[in-house]
Structures are given as C-alpha cells and as structure tokens.
Amino acid sequence: MRFPSLPKPLFGVSKDWKQCSKERLVIHIDMNAYFASVEQSCRPFLKGKPVLVSADPYGTPKGARSVAATASYEARKYGIHAGMPLFEALRLCPHAIVVEGDARKYSSISLRILEILETFTDLVEPYSIDEAFIDVTSTAHLFGGKVAVACEIKRMVRREFGITCSIGIGPNKLIAKMASNMEKPDGLVVIEKKDLPEAIWNLPVDAIPGISRRRKFKMNLMGIKTIRDLALHPRENLRRAFGIVGEYLQQCAWGRDDSPVVSISKIPDPKSISAASTFFKNTSDSELILSALFYLSEKAAVRLRKHHLRATVVGTWIRYEDFTSKGKTKKLSAEVESFEKIYHHAKEIFKENYLPPERPVRLVGVYLSGLSTALFEESFLFPEIQKREAVDRVLFEARQKFGIQAIFRARSLIGKQQVMID
Numbered sequence: 027m028r029f030p031s032l033p034k035p036l037f038g039v040s041k042d043w044k045q046c047s048k049e050r051l052v053i054h055i056d057m058n059a060y061f062a063s064v065e066q067s068c069r070p071f072l073k074g075k076p077v078l079v080s081a082d083p084y085g086t087p088k089g090a091r092s093v094a095a096t097a098s099y100e101a102r103k104y105g106i107h108a109g110m111p112l113f114e115a116l117r118l119c120p121h122a123i124v125v126e127g128d129a130r131k132y133s134s135i136s137l138r139i140l141e142i143l144e145t146f147t148d149l150v151e152p153y154s155i156d157e158a159f160i161d162v163t164s165t166a167h168l169f170g171g172k173v174a175v176a177c178e179i180k181r182m183v184r185r186e187f188g189i190t191c192s193i194g195i196g197p198n199k200l201i202a203k204m205a206s207n208m209e210k211p212d213g214l215v216v217i218e219k220k221d222l223p224e225a226i227w228n229l230p231v232d233a234i235p236g237i238s239r240r241r242k243f244k245m246n247l248m249g250i251k252t253i254r255d256l257a258l259h260p261r262e263n264l265r266r267a268f269g270i271v272g273e274y275l276q277q278c279a280w281g282r283d284d285s286p287v288v289s290i291s292k293i294p295d296p297k298s299i300s301a302a303s304t305f306f307k308n309t310s311d312s313e314l315i316l317s318a319l320f321y322l323s324e325k326a327a328v329r330l331r332k333h334h335l336r337a338t339v340v341g342t343w344i345r346y347e348d349f350t351s352k353g354k355t356k357k358l359s360a361e362v363e364s365f366e367k368i369y370h371h372a373k374e375i376f377k378e379n380y381l382p383p384e385r386p387v388r389l390v391g392v393y394l395s396g397l398s399t400a401l402f403e404e405s406f407l408f409p410e411i412q413k414r415e416a417v418d419r420v421l422f423e424a425r426q427k428f429g430i431q432a433i434f435r436a437r438s439l440i441g442k443q444q445v446m447i448d
C-alpha cells in the first residue's frame with residue numbers, strides 16, 4: 027500500500043509542524059476507586075460492601091493518624107473520601123471493612139493494565155498508579171475509532187481484573203483527563219476540539235487538574251468561580267496572584283495543552299543525572315552554597331521524574347576558585363526520588379565534607395546515580411503525600427512549558443538571584 031505524501035508546509039514552519047497541524051486523539055484512563063476495587067475483586071466477600079484501604083490500618087505506635095487511601099463506592103455514599111482519617115471514616119460508616127493496602131499487588135496489576143493499553147498504541151504514558159494516557163491519533167481507525175478503543179479497554183480491564191475505569195477522550199491530555207473526571211464510576215466522555223473551550227467553561231475552576239483547595243479559595247476571592255471566569259480574567263492579575271502558574275492555568279482554562287503523550291520505553295534512560303551552577307561571584311558563604319544545592323536538588327529531581335527513575339547514590343561536587351574540584355558521593359540504603367530527600371542527602375554530604383569551605387567556591391553540583399526505573403511513586407498508598415505530589419506535578423508541568431527557571435520555591439530564591447544557571 028502506498029501512503030499519500032504529506033503536504034509541504036507553506037512557510038518556514040518549525041520541524042514540529044506535522045505534529046502541530048494534526049489533530050490529536052488522546053485517551054485518559056482512570057481506574058475507579060482502584061485499591062478498593064482490586065480488593066473487592068480479589069476477595070469476593072467484599073463485593074458490594076463499604077471497603078476502606080489503608081496503608082496502615084492499625085495506626086503506628088508513634089500515634090500517627092491512619093488515613094483511608096481509597097474508599098469503595100459503597101463507602102463513599104457515607105461521605106467518606108480518599109485521604110480521610112480512618113477514625114473519622116469509621117464514625118461515618120461504622121460497619122466499613124478496613125483492609126491493609128498491598129502496594130506490590132496494585133503495582134503489578136497496573137503494569138498489566140499498561141500492557142493492555144499497549145495493544146492499542148505504543149504511546150502509553152503512565153500518569154499515576156491508577157491513571158494513564160494513550161495517544162491513538164494514528165491507530166484508532168484500526169480498531170473502529172476512538173470510542174471503540176475506549177469500550178474495548180473497558181471490556182478487557184473488567185474481564186481481566188474485574189474492575190471498572192472511567193475514560194475520557196479529547197484532543198489533548200488536559201481535556202482527556204477532565205473528560206474522564208466527568209463521569210464516575212465506569213464513565214466514557216468524549217470532548218471534541220470543536221466544542222472547546224465552551225465544553226469545559228461551566229465547570230467549577232478546580233475541575234482543572236492542579237487547582238488545590240487553597241488555590242481555588244484564593245481564586246474564588248478574586249471572583250473566579252468557573253473555568254470561564256478563569257479564562258476571561260485579566261492575565262496580569264493572575265500573574266500577580268499566582269505567578270507563572272496562574273498563566274499556565276489560564277491556558278488550561280482555554281483547553282490548551284500541547285504536551286505530548288510520552289511512552290516510557292521511548293525515553294532513553296540516562297546512567298546518571300547531574301545539575302550544576304556557577305556562582306556569579308566566588309563565595310565562601312555556606313548558606314548561599316546550601317541554597318544553590320537546594321535549587322540543584324530540585325532540578326535533578328525534575329530530571330529524575332521525567333525519566334521515571336529513582337536513585338540510590340547522591341553526590342555533590344564543588345569547584346574552587348583555583349579550578350580544583352572535590353566530589354563526594356553517598357550510597358543510600360533506600361531509593362530516593364523526591365527533591366526533599368535528594369536535598370537532605372546533598373546537604374549532609376556538604377556539611378560533612380566541605381564545611382567550612384577551604385577556599386572560595388566557584389561552582390557546585392548535585393549528582394545522582396544508581397538509577398532504576400520507578401513507574402509509580404512509592405508513596406501512592408499515602409494520600410497526604412500524594413496531595414503534595416499533585417502540587418509538585420503542576421510545578422513540573424509549568425516548568426516543562428515555561429522553563430526550569432519559571433518557578434522557585436521560596437527557599438531557593440537566594441540561589442536564583444546569585445547563581446548562574448548552567
């Protein structure tokens with residue numbers, strides 16, 4: 027069979043022109059009440075009953091509060107939601123059955139679900155333990171169209187694992203995700219490009235992924251209640267209130283998102299990851315050096331996440347004004363992926379080896395190796411950590427769009443002003 031040749035671009039369009047001009051078909055798959063559904067499917071006596079899954083149902087001796095990582099739909103009827111403290115959930119529904127979560131089981135089923143998705147396209151991007159994006163722009167027609175693909179995925183997941191999922195179809199990842207959120211459980215929602223942005227404009231503003239309760243509250247005070255309000259709000263105001271994230275979220279309110287679906291097998295795994303910065307002026311100020319390490323830890327963590335990796339070796343190195351260098355690495359007993367942990371180790375290495383600085387420092391760097399693939403974040407059974415990660419993710423998305431320097435946490439501000447970014 028001969029394929030018709032692609033039309034030539036009229037003007038000097040960037041090499042991405044083919045992608046830009048082509049309408050995409052993105053599907054978002056979201057498992058419903060995932061951990062609870064898996065438990066109900068594995069243990070039939072739990073079917074139809076209110077089930078709560080907790081990482082730590084019996085509480086820790088230190089008295090930390092246990093929370094429900096997931097509640098089955100039967101439990102949700104009582105007003106229970108993921109992240110709710112167990113004692114509160116049990117007050118709302120005393121006969122709920124609490125089950126200890128099994129991270130390994132959920133991960134392995136997730137991997138098998140990804141395999142199912144790979145039968146439809148090789149562009150499969152896991153988004154979290156129970157969510158994934160697939161891009162079926164060039165394959166949907168082989169299966170009878172996008173809706174047929176979605177129905178087949180639902181059928182296969184239900185047959186193999188006895189669980190249901192909500193599916194959203196849209197012209198990009200953002201819209202596909204918002205569509206899958208519209209109907210739960212077992213939903214199927216299609217949003218066409220021609221219906222944007224109106225199709226999402228009547229939704230409350232926090233229907234946009236990444237708008238936390240606090241951000242929503244702040245937006246409501248500014249008179250922004252719906253996505254329409256956000257789309258039409260003066261850009262400068264948003265920029266003042268939320269920085270670059272505000273601008274990013276306004277783009278979302280127009281339904282715009284050009285981030286690609288990236289299959290993890292397509293990303294070449296690096297052997298190591300490093301990030302370094304040169305100071306504008308050589309310095310012996312350890313606070314300043316630490317703040318640069320903070321910034322570099324974040325930068326290294328972003329790269330780590332991009333490649334779905336974890337590290338077991340953290341290192342830092344320093345170049346003095348006379349261009350001599352000194353580097354130290356530390357082998358860790360557990361894998362790290364969050365920037366907080368990376369910074370924690372980088373700081374320790376620095377304090378143990380470089381204090382006080384022998385000579386003024388010209389450059390510092392953070393180094394990660396001993397990398398292994400981590401499809402799912404280790405914390406998925408802990409909703410409180412997940413919430414923080416959701417914020418991290420928005421920062422990550424905004425950075426992808428506007429560049430790494432777009433957002434800084436307060437702690438790394440000193441670093442920003444006084445270091446040169448490599």
Ligand SMILES: [Mg+2]
Pocket residue numbers: 056057058059060156
């Ligand atoms: Mg889900």
